[in-house]
Amino acid sequence: xxxxHSLELTPIGIIHSLYKNMGDVPHxxxxxxxxxxxxxFKEFEEGLxxxxxxxxxxxxxWFHKSRGYxxxxxxxxxxxxxxxxxTRSPHRPCPLGLTVAELxxxxxxVLKVKGLDAIDGTxxxxxxxYVPSIDKKSVVKPGWFEGRLGKGRS
Amino acid sequence: xxxxHSLELTPIGIIHSLYKNMGDVPHxxxxxxxxxxxxxFKEFEEGLxxxxxxxxxxxxxWFHKSRGYxxxxxxxxxxxxxxxxxTRSPHRPCPLGLTVAELxxxxxxVLKVKGLDAIDGTxxxxxxxYVPSIDKKSVVKPGWFEGRLGKGRS
Numbered sequence: 001x002x003x004x005h006s007l008e009l010t011p012i013g014i015i016h017s018l019y020k021n022m023g024d025v026p027h028x029x030x031x032x033x034x035x036x037x038x039x040x041f042k043e044f045e046e047g048l049x050x051x052x053x054x055x056x057x058x059x060x061x062w063f064h065k066s067r068g069y070x071x072x073x074x075x076x077x078x079x080x081x082x083x084x085x086x087t088r089s090p091h092r093p094c095p096l097g098l099t100v101a102e103l104x105x106x107x108x109x110v111l112k113v114k115g116l117d118a119i120d121g122t123x124x125x126x127x128x129x130y131v132p133s134i135d136k137k138s139v140v141k142p143g144w145f146e147g148r149l150g151k152g153r154s
Numbered sequence: 155x156x157x158x159h160s161l162e163l164t165p166i167g168i169i170h171s172l173y174k175n176m177g178d179v180p181h182x183x184x185x186x187x188x189x190x191x192x193x194x195f196k197e198f199e200e201g202l203x204x205x206x207x208x209x210x211x212x213x214x215x216w217f218h219k220s221r222g223y224x225x226x227x228x229x230x231x232x233x234x235x236x237x238x239x240x241t242r243s244p245h246r247p248c249p250l251g252l253t254v255a256e257l258x259x260x261x262x263x264v265l266k267v268k269g270l271d272a273i274d275g276t277x278x279x280x281x282x283x284y285v286p287s288i289d290k291k292s293v294v295k296p297g298w299f300e301g302r303l304g305k306g307r308s
Contacts (some may be wrong), residue, residue, distance in 0.1 A: 007216055007277065009161045009248045009307045030288050040239075044247065047225040049237030053297030057239075060214075060250055062161055071201040083203030085194075085211075085281040088288070093198065094279040096214055098252070100289055101257070123161065125248040127239040131299045134184050135254055136290050145209030145285045 013040040013109075013124035015061060019109050020120050022090065028051060028149065029077045030115045031100060038111040046110040048127075056130035057103050059116055062123040063095035077148040086143055097122070100130050155232040166196040167263075167278035171214060176219050176244065181230045182303065184253060184269045190267050192265040192278060199263040202281075210284035211257050213270055217249035218267050231302040240297055251276070 017036040026032060040048060040058065051057065069091040070080040090097060101113035111127075121139045171190040173179045180186060192213065194202060205211065223245040226235040244251060255267035265281075 005277075007163045007165070009163060009250075011159070012247050039176070044225065044239075047238035047242075049226060049235075050240045050298055051237055053295060054240065054301075055293065055295035056291045058252065060248070060252070066242060071198065072203060077268035079227070081203075083205055084201035085198075086202075086204045086283045088282060088285075093166050094214070096163075096250070096280050098212065098214070098282060100291055102291075123235065125161075126246060126250050128242060128252060128295055129240045129294050129299065130291060130292050130294065131242075131303070132291075133296075133299075133303050135257075136294075137210045137254055137284060137286075139209065140284065140286050140290075141207060142285050142287075143282065143283055144204055145287075146207075149285070149287050 007138035009125055011062065011123035011125060012044045013038060015116065015118045015124055017116065017118060017120045021118055022119060025117050025138065026121060029120040030117055032117070035104060035112050035114060036116040040109045040111065040124065044139055048106065048109065052101065052106050054103055054129050056100055057113070058128040058130050059099050059101050059124070060126040061097045061118050062125055063090040063097050064121065064123055065119065066090045066092065067151060069093060080144070128130060157173040159278055163279055165216065165277035165279060166198045167192060167280055169270065169272045171270065171272060171274045171278040179271050181274060182254055186221065186269060189258060189266050189268060190272065192267060194263045194265065194278065198262055202263070205257065206260050208257055208283050210254055212265070212282040212284050213255050213278070214280040215251045215252050215272050217244040217251050218243045218275065218277055219273065220246065220249035223247060226276060236298055256277070
């Protein structure tokens with residue numbers, strides 16, 4: 001693979017939410033009770049079969065309002081500069097967003113979820129099942145986040 | 155956003171592993187003790203600052219050997235057809251892979267990790283910190299995976 005080779009993605013859906021701009025998304029949106037709607041385009045609907053059995057799904061999306069990035073960033077939680085890849089900033093070389101959301105309901109090709117901190121109109125790239133034995137880690141050092149998430153602005 | 159609009163990504167690194175082909179990756183590679191090396195290209199190295207403090211990282215990569223997909227798929231765990239988006243199959247409309255890996259060591263721009271089930275040469279797209287208060291869910295219904303992961307071929 002050449003380093004300069006670029007890869008192409010085509011969205012499989014679109015996210016509808018109450019957050020109209022990046023500034024509207026709370027820093028701890030994953031705690032929010034707001035319901036977002038994930039519209040999976042009709043042609044992919046069959047791929048949602050059995051999804052009602054899952055309480056949580058991993059949603060991967062495109063930070064479409066992201067413009068450029070810095071490798072060292074300041075977060076809402078402290079005054080230090082942290083490496084970009086230790087933060088959840090939307091401004092990244094590959095602007096991919098990821099949230100583990102709670103699946104509340106499915107209506108045909110639309111999933112209603114809680115805790116998805118994506119803004120309205122966000123292109124949906126993928127949905128994966130959240131499987132505790134694969135995705136949930138027990139002994140975890142959370143780096144500079146340690147003790148900080150209670151101090152956020154939201 | 156037009157449905158046909160496609161999005162472009164440029165990899166930020168490359169994954170070196172002992173798995174040379176898709177068939178070499180165990181179905182429960184996330185349990186493996188094998189060490190993989192994530193080479194983050196030099197120009198992004200500064201973005202890894204502070205990452206040593208994290209025991210686990212979320213690695214997002216490109217399933218570069220994936221060719222096409224089916225919306226209903228058979229998995230190694232049972233005989234039923236499941237919706238693609240309830241599986242972790244690498245054959246997806248947007249071939250994005252995701253693993254929560256254990257960070258064992260960092261040497262300059264290279265991260266040594268355990269539990270990363272990506273094959274050698276996989277393009278790296280993003281690294282995010284695994285933060286339990288954001289990513290770890292406690293009350294979880296794991297859909298059709300319930301009771302099945304012990305039955306895998308690996």
